[in-house]
Amino acid sequence: MIQRRFPTSGLCRYHVGDILRVTGFHNSAPQFDFVRRKNVLLSIDSDKTDESELQKALENASRLLQKSSTSVVEYTSFVDTYTIPGHYIIYWELLMRTQRIPSDKTLxxxxxTMEESMNSVYSQCRVADRSIGPLEIRVVRNGTFEELMDYAISRGASINLYKAPRCVNSTPIVELLDSRMVSSDLSRSKPH
Incomplete structure (x- = not known):
């Protein structure tokens, strides 16, 4: 499971695009919960998958990796509209007890599992309308998300405020992720 951490320096000048919900006040200081990141939305047709739904789908799927002593260290997503029909690509960096990637069957x-965790509009588009293709998981080699951070910092991002993007659409970032890919698997069945 991916854990969210706020910068150790607190939230002074906090401006990184997160949406927070104020849950109360302690004296005059607001207390809040993290809701989601701004502008993290996957969509191909009439489907809309936000970060919380993507996170829930990832958590459900990552339970299947526990059998092989593997866990998801980091992830991001991309909407591939270059293929017809378009489909979601989920990039995973894995922590594996052994050096073997989980089997194709497991992936x-x-x-x-991720597809079955999506909302009913996604399922309608995927199964009945066939306007969305099978979800794809691409496993990238260890250290890829560190390289992604280095790329973002070289482009002016603050190292103290950097968080791995949950949705990417920049060609150089997708190319970086694809160049580090070690396996790719598609959903062979349609979600129920």
Whole structure:
């Protein structure tokens, strides 16, 4: 499971695009919960998948990896509209007790589990309308998300405020992720 951490320096000048919900006040200082990041929305047709739904789908799928002593260290997503029909691509960096990537069968099950965790509009577009193709998981080699951070910092991002993007659409970032890919699996079944 991915854990969210706020900068150790607190939230002074906090401006990184997160949406927070104020849950109360302690004296005059607001107390809040993290809701989601701004502008993290996957969409191909009439489907809309936000970060919380993507996170829930990832958590459901990552349970299947526990059998092989593997966990998701970091992830991001991309909407591939270059293929017809378009489909979601989820990039995973994994922590593996052994050096073997989980089997294709396990990763295919992860793809299906993620799809079954999506909302009813996604399922309608995927199954009935066929306007969305099978979800794809691309496993990238260890250190890829560190390289992604280095790229962002070289482009002016603050190292103290950097967080891995949950949705990418920049060609150089997608190219970086694809160049570090070690396996790719698609959902072979349609979600129920």
């Amino acid at each position: 295919e099950e992860c793809c299906l």
